[in-house]
Amino acid sequence: MRLRNLIILTVIVPLFVVLVVFSLVAIKSLEDNVRSKLQTEVEIITRALSTSLSYAVARDSPTPLEEALQSAFSFHRIYGAYVFDLQGREVYGLGLGKDLFTAEEIRQVIERDDLYSNYRQHEGWTYYSAITPLRTQDGTVHGVLQVNRLNTGIENYTGFISVVAVLVFVIGAAGIVFSIWWGFRRFIERPLNRLLHVMLLVEDGDRSQRATIEGPAEYRRLASGLNGMLDAMAEKDRDIEARQNREMELEKRLRKSKKLAELGVLAAGVAHEIGAPLTVINGQAQRLARRDVIGDDERAKLGRIRGEVERIVEIVRQLMELGRQHNVEKGELALDQLIQNASDLVEEELEPRNIRLDIDLPSPTPHLLANGQQIVQVLTNLLRNAAQAPDVSHVRVRARTNNHELTLYVEDNGPGIPVDNHQHVFDPFFTTKPVGQGSGLGLSMVHRIINDHGGTIGVFNSALGGAGFEITLPLTETASA
Template identity: 60%
Template sequence: MRLRNLIIATVLTPLFLVLLVVSLVAIVSLEDNLRTKLQSEVQVLSQAIGTSLGYALTQEAPREALQESLHAAFSFHRIYGAYVFDTRGNKIYGLGLGETLFDPEEIRAVADSGEELGAYRRHERWSYYSALVPLTTPGGEPRGVLQVNRLNTGVENYIGFLSLVVLGGFVIAAVGIVALIWWGFRRHIERPLERLLEVMERVGGGERQRRASLEGPDEYRRLSLALNGMLDALAAKDADIEARRRKEIALERRLRKSKKLAELGVLAAGVAHELGAPLSVIDGQAQRLERRATDEDEQRRLTRIRGEVARIVGIVRQLMDLGRRHNLEVAPCRLDDLVQGALALVEGGDGIEVRLPEPPPTLRADEQQLTQVLTNLLQNARQASPEGRVRLSARVIDAELCLRVEDDGPGIPDEHQGRVFDPFFTTKPAGQGSGLGLAMAHRIVSDHGGSITLGDTDLGGAAFEVTLPLDNETRPMGQEA
């Protein structure tokens, strides 16, 4: 059952029934009091003049005495008729209206019994209360009957009509009160509850940003504020859980990549050990032949052989650096000095757009290794957009430094974005890149307790974001990510 119907059924209906019963009892009591008062007045009047009329009937000329006594009776208010009958029911003398209210048989019965008779009677358009009082001599001998007629008052005449009017008014008022309560309940209680219920259903359905409107009475505004506060707290908790989940996922990815790099470093160390001696022999023999060669083409081919050997040695060394633990030489370094050192090592670094916060922050890090990271990222951006825009920007967010390197080049295809930090993966033509630069940058940033991600840029190309903590004092040197 709905709340409003429950209130009407359990509160208003019993209340209205009690009020109706009380009203009807009050009306009946009023009617009884009026009738009792009317009867008492008629009885008192009849007894007051009955003695004088009984004495007058014993006189030789009773008519004059009766006339005088009846005229005295009319001095009482609302006495509209007074008649004297003999014991056989014949009128002796009378004044006013209502002579025929009683039959002669009723009059004779009163004379014979000696008991009074009172009744409500209608005559023509009037309503009376009429009483028959036996008239006796002082010795108790019956001489006649007195009839006194008193006209009902307006309230007495319309007591039944007033009862119907009161009942009808009560019903109309009850219906109006119920309708008013229903409207007020609907507007001020049910609708705010429905709005709160709708918000809760939508939040339960997935609309986590839905909030209750602060409308209605104070209680509902407080309830809406409490509900919104609870939803905000839940949203903050969900956001915190999601942020932790993402951090855990990122940490797990870094751990897997670090493990992969460590395994690769072990493999690279073994490969370097096995290839070191043959490569040294090849390089030495090529160098000896190069000194003896007299033909330029032969010297050029031998020089190329030595260059490729040096390239193989460099790749092996990078693999070994990628897999081994790094001892970080942590020291305070200014961001602007770090950026200037990287720009000096990049071809075309003068044309790179730089946006640094003022004043530039200072972080504790291995300046040489972070310079290598920035140099690698800027060099890749310049190679992706030789004549275009390359932008380096930085900002501080929650005690972390965020560095972004962006370009307006062709970008990195979606199918390659998940592999850009894998060793030996490169989009450059064969012979122009080893595919170890970004993997090495990822390892260095992880060693500093930070992260490096690939994102979007408004320039239209690729964007790499490096996030580093500004305070590295509590991180042990050389700890693997």
């Protein structure tokens, strides 16, 4: 059942029933009160006239009798006054209603010796008539006095009042019902329908819907509460989406770390096997270069062989470092000092190309628990890669702290790294440099060092236009765990 109908049935209908009963009782009480006053007045007038008429009847003179009866008409609504003898015959009378009582009824009043009154109908008129015996001074009954008061529509008047009251009640009830229906529809049903419409749209998936804050104060609070709930849900959805994205990114980085670890172990094994032959080759080339029987051209070629062998040995060393498990010895270090040490090491590569280095750090400078040498190696490698990229004129290093983590950004305005290569930049031997200018192990070493510190590293397209690297490091040992 609808709320509107429920209110009408449980509140309005019982209220109207109570009002109807109350109105009927009030009208009935009014009618009884009017009748009672009418009867009382007639009886008082009858008793008053009976005293004076008793003398006139006893004297048997028509003149005093006529004067006494005429005096009765000075009272309001007295329309008839008659005197009857003991046999019920008229002695003298004036006005209307002479035949209201029969002779037998008059004799019965004499026998009861008391006033009798009642409503009587005669010739289409309604009277209230009272009959009382007339006594002399010695108490002897000599006749009967009848006083008639015309009921000038008292029943019709009260009936008219009842009809008018019922009509006014019906009209008022209809007006009240219409007012309640209109007010309910405008101030209750319409706001509820608007809120329900918003809820249905949200249920269908449109989370951008918001309720209009208007109408009565209760509905404004309800709409505001609904909007607050939807805003909170939207915020939670954004948090969940961001958390899912972070978890997906973390999962990708974990897979990358596992892949690099496996490659590092394989590379370390290969490097160990290559190391011994390279030592033999380097030794034999050195011995051959010492002989006097060879010429300068051969000795130069042997020197080039030894240089390439040294390069291979360095790559082998890096491979072995990449696959080795490390126990990082950490200490509490200031971030600005670590960045300054790294910038000093790459200053010779930045100045010749007029590359500007901007450092943006929070105040006070954060301290982190790390191995200073390895963190400087990471920063040096990233700054050197930025300095070696073509068309770079601006390099920026900035840091932000969030709870117990430090986020470090290294960015440049160079050509950047294609998006398709973002997932490969930390792979061993992957490089965008020309052949012979890079081993492709630098970023792999950076990834291994950051991973050993319990942090993460990723690549993104910088707002400066080039490549950007995001490093997250724990500030405390607890955060690292």
